[in-house]
Amino acid sequence: MNYQWDWGVLLREPYAGWLISGIGWTLLVSAGSWVVALAAGLLIGVARGLPNRLIRLAARCYVELFRNVPPLAQLFLWYFVFPEIVPKAVGLWIKRDMPEPELVTAVVAIGLFGGARVAEQVRAGIDAVGRHLLPAALATGLRPVQAYRLVLLPVGLRAIVGPLTSEFLVIFKMSSISLTIGVMDLTAESRHIENYTFHGFEAFAVATAVYLVLGLLISAAMSALDRRLRPAAIPT
Amino acid sequence: MILLEDVHKSYGRTPVLRGCSTNIDAGEVVVVCGPSGSGKSTLIKCINGLEPFDRGRIFVGGTSVGDRATDLPALRARVGMVFQHFELYPHMTALENVSLAQIHVRRRRRAEADRRSEELLVRVGLADKLRSRPAELSGGQQQRVSIARALAMDPEAMLFDEPTSALDPEMVTEVLEVMQALAQDGMTMMVTHEMGFAQRVADRVLFMDHGEILEDTDKAHFFAAPVTERARQFLSKVLRH
Amino acid sequence: MDPFDWGVIARSMDFLAAGMALSALLVVVATLGGVVGGAGLAALRRSPRRFLSAPAAGYVGVMRSVPLVLVLFWFYFLVPLAIGRPIGALTSALVAFVLFEAAFYCEIIRAGIANVRRGQSQAAAATGLRPWQALRLVILPQALRAMVPVLLNQIIIVFQDTSLVYVVALRDFMTSASVIASRDGRPIEMYTLVAVVYFAICFVGSYALQRRRKLNYR
Numbered sequence: 001m002n003y004q005w006d007w008g009v010l011l012r013e014p015y016a017g018w019l020i021s022g023i024g025w026t027l028l029v030s031a032g033s034w035v036v037a038l039a040a041g042l043l044i045g046v047a048r049g050l051p052n053r054l055i056r057l058a059a060r061c062y063v064e065l066f067r068n069v070p071p072l073a074q075l076f077l078w079y080f081v082f083p084e085i086v087p088k089a090v091g092l093w094i095k096r097d098m099p100e101p102e103l104v105t106a107v108v109a110i111g112l113f114g115g116a117r118v119a120e121q122v123r124a125g126i127d128a129v130g131r132h133l134l135p136a137a138l139a140t141g142l143r144p145v146q147a148y149r150l151v152l153l154p155v156g157l158r159a160i161v162g163p164l165t166s167e168f169l170v171i172f173k174m175s176s177i178s179l180t181i182g183v184m185d186l187t188a189e190s191r192h193i194e195n196y197t198f199h200g201f202e203a204f205a206v207a208t209a210v211y212l213v214l215g216l217l218i219s220a221a222m223s224a225l226d227r228r229l230r231p232a233a234i235p236t
Numbered sequence: 237m238i239l240l241e242d243v244h245k246s247y248g249r250t251p252v253l254r255g256c257s258t259n260i261d262a263g264e265v266v267v268v269c270g271p272s273g274s275g276k277s278t279l280i281k282c283i284n285g286l287e288p289f290d291r292g293r294i295f296v297g298g299t300s301v302g303d304r305a306t307d308l309p310a311l312r313a314r315v316g317m318v319f320q321h322f323e324l325y326p327h328m329t330a331l332e333n334v335s336l337a338q339i340h341v342r343r344r345r346r347a348e349a350d351r352r353s354e355e356l357l358v359r360v361g362l363a364d365k366l367r368s369r370p371a372e373l374s375g376g377q378q379q380r381v382s383i384a385r386a387l388a389m390d391p392e393a394m395l396f397d398e399p400t401s402a403l404d405p406e407m408v409t410e411v412l413e414v415m416q417a418l419a420q421d422g423m424t425m426m427v428t429h430e431m432g433f434a435q436r437v438a439d440r441v442l443f444m445d446h447g448e449i450l451e452d453t454d455k456a457h458f459f460a461a462p463v464t465e466r467a468r469q470f471l472s473k474v475l476r477h
Numbered sequence: 478m479d480p481f482d483w484g485v486i487a488r489s490m491d492f493l494a495a496g497m498a499l500s501a502l503l504v505v506v507a508t509l510g511g512v513v514g515g516a517g518l519a520a521l522r523r524s525p526r527r528f529l530s531a532p533a534a535g536y537v538g539v540m541r542s543v544p545l546v547l548v549l550f551w552f553y554f555l556v557p558l559a560i561g562r563p564i565g566a567l568t569s570a571l572v573a574f575v576l577f578e579a580a581f582y583c584e585i586i587r588a589g590i591a592n593v594r595r596g597q598s599q600a601a602a603a604t605g606l607r608p609w610q611a612l613r614l615v616i617l618p619q620a621l622r623a624m625v626p627v628l629l630n631q632i633i634i635v636f637q638d639t640s641l642v643y644v645v646a647l648r649d650f651m652t653s654a655s656v657i658a659s660r661d662g663r664p665i666e667m668y669t670l671v672a673v674v675y676f677a678i679c680f681v682g683s684y685a686l687q688r689r690r691k692l693n694y695r
Contacts, residue, residue: 003558068679069672070637072651077672080664169542176544180643187547200554208543208551215542286599313605323600327618336614337604382600389604 007202015193015203022189023210029106029175029185034168036111041118046153048123049130051144059119066116072177075109079181106178114171121167125160126152158229165222169215186210237262237393237424238283243292245278245447252278253289254447260393265425267434270444271470276428277320279444280395283426284315297392313341316386320398322378324370324385330357331366334385342389349388356384360414376407383414393424401429431474435459443467485663486670489653493670496653499567503574503639503649508632510575515582522587533583540580546644548577553645566647578635585631589624590616626690633682637675650674 009015047059066074079102083091098104130152137147179188190207194200238260245253253275260266268276281287283294285301285308294301299311324333334353338344344352357366360380370378379399386394396415400408412433419425419437427433434441434455441458443451443466450464462468486493521533540548552573557564593616601611640651648656651671658667 064680065676068676068683070640070651070675072640072643073668073671073675076655076664076668080658081668084665173542173544176546177641179546187544187550190547191550194550194554200550204547204551204554207547208539211543211547212539281599284603286602309602309605309607312603315603317600317603319596319600319603321594321596323594323596325597325600325615325619327622337606340610340614341605385604 003201004199005202006197006199009197009199010193010202010206015197018184018189018192019186019206019210022184022186022192022207023214025103025178025183026172026175026185026187027214029103029110029178029183030172032103032107033110033114033171033175036107037114037118037167037171040112040115041122042157044115044119045122045126046148048119049126063116063119066113067120071110071113071174072180074113075106075177075181078109079105102178102182105181106175106183110171110174110178113174114167117167117170118164121160121163122157125163126156129156129159161222161226161229165219165226168218168222172215172218173211237264237297238426239293239295240279240283241293241295243279243282243289243294245282245287245289245291252447253282255292256444256447256449257292258442258449258452260424260426262392262424263422264439265419265423265437266427266440266442267430267438268426268428268442268444269431269434269470269474273446274444275447276444277397280317280397280426280428283395284312284317286312286317309341313337313389314392316389316391316394318379318382318386318394318396318399320401322370322375322382322402324373324378324381326370329367329369330362330373330381330384333370333381334388337385338388353384353388356387357381359387360384361410374407375403376410379403379407379411380414383411383418387418393426394418396425396427396430398429399427443470445470481666482663483666485657485661485666489657489661492657493650493653496648496650497674499647500636500639500649500651503570503642504632504636506571507574507578507635507639510571511578511582511635512628514575514579515584515586518579518583519586519590522583523590537580537583540577541584545577545638545641549573549641549645552576566642566645570642570645570647574635574639578631578638581631582628585624585627586620589620589627592623593619626686629686630683633679633686636682637679640675 010019044059044062047055048063050056069077083094085091086094094101133151133155134147137151138144142150176185176187179185179191184192186207190203193203197203240256240258243253243256244251256275256279258266268279270276278287282289283296283301285306289302292302296311296315300306301308301311324330325336328336331350331353334356335346335349338349338352339346342349354363354366357363360383362377362380362384365373365377365381370381373381383399399415400411403411412430415425415427415430415433416437427438438455440454441451442449443458443462443464445466451458451462451467453463458467459471462471518533518537521529522537524530549570553566553569556569556572597615597619598611601615602608606614639649642649643652643655646652654667654671658664
């Protein structure tokens, strides 16, 4: 194999700067998507358990839709199709005046995709808790809404911190698809460096290492959170 | 036949067995009782090497269980075990369950093994359930199949770990009857937990608490006047109903 | 703004079909290779010898922590270098997918085996069966039965994953559609088609799996 190694290239400018910038964008996209996913997931997950049939159906449709279309296709739909099918003024604003259109689009697309997955975890968590605690809560005279708000949700959400960790990691990795619409995330920058310096091994290795470390940090943080909340969750 | 000498075992830092010693002769029926967590199940699983132990020695029919040179699978083929949760193989019929080890360990031909299995299943009262799968059998029936499965290996001794604890009350009798018949035929048996069985059939009773064997006497003496206070407390709680 | 031109789909049918064929190829190879590789990895991970189990665990850990896009870039760069001559995107992508999915299949297989009741291996051992006999006759049959739905579900996930070959310009269904979208200036029609087709296939696939699962639990 005819390959010249040069790990130092990554410490030289502008490449080092590119890497740092890439990490920043990856974290930005991930964090934004996570917020959207959590919000959407909570809403939809709870909606899937409500008594109203129409709401349950709508929530089910959301989940099926966003889970059966590949995230890349969803991204392209939001980026290329959505601005064209909304009222002209809105479309124009999106394309011209909205700040950071690529970032926002990526966050919306990846976030809603993640939201469907989070919704399933939320529903599973509430169901698992509800089976035991709902009859008990209702038996003490609490109305369903109260039982939901005071017992099922708090306990159910604490119980799923663990599974939610893996969803967050999925979203974190999925942030890399944003490079297809121009977000220069860590993966994009590592390829950028490879294109310019031909030291692909070093560039990709560093990117791999960063994803590993960040992933471990995220898992550790969620683990710590899970441990703090655990006593309040029931063993399932 | 079964000899335990000063057996110690810990899970990490928690001691589970503290210096257990006893001896079971051929044909003896011994019941090990005690509060939950006393180490009864662990002790019985050390005898056929399913659980390793840290110190002490265990001999089964002259073979040392703890010795690294011992061929454990061969030893286990000589000792039958019946589990609390039956543990029948769900993907096989009752007949296949009983024949499996005969074919793959004793190297019998399938026809011969199936004949022997049928014999045993008839003996435990399940002549019409040969082709049934465990999911189609009641708990009591499953446990009887599992006894047949253990007997299929022509063991020198049988170990029973809480054999009726997982059964609904109305099915306990059918299993105990099979065990009683075995005892009357002269099988060497070690059984955990079964107080009723102990009163009726056992020769000796061992009482365990916190990993130690506190009592080791013949049945009559144990039930009439146990020596230790803890045994007395246990008996009074257990025999109330 | 131009009115919609849905005829573009009909006109590009051959091109799209070729793309779908490539997607299918990717799925089949990734699944078969992934299952075989995953089984091997699972076996290594269960080995008591640490020099076998540790690297396998490390490999699985890395593959599951890194974006598929990066893995595709890795092998697009690495495979020609390793072989010594330029190689098409297809070969690199196939290698990348097999090695990537193997890590996931490994975990599915390990979970399947671990989920067999512990008492089953004890019961098998108690009748004198040796460890590999117990594995072959008692544990694996039960594990496989449990694994099959998860394995089949993973195929649907792999199918969605294959759309990412876009980043190495490999002309699968997704990339073919995007080529036409930019060439003919018809992003709305093409990306809508993409979404509908993927949805139809994945939804029907998952639904069929769920029904099969329900039927099995008579």
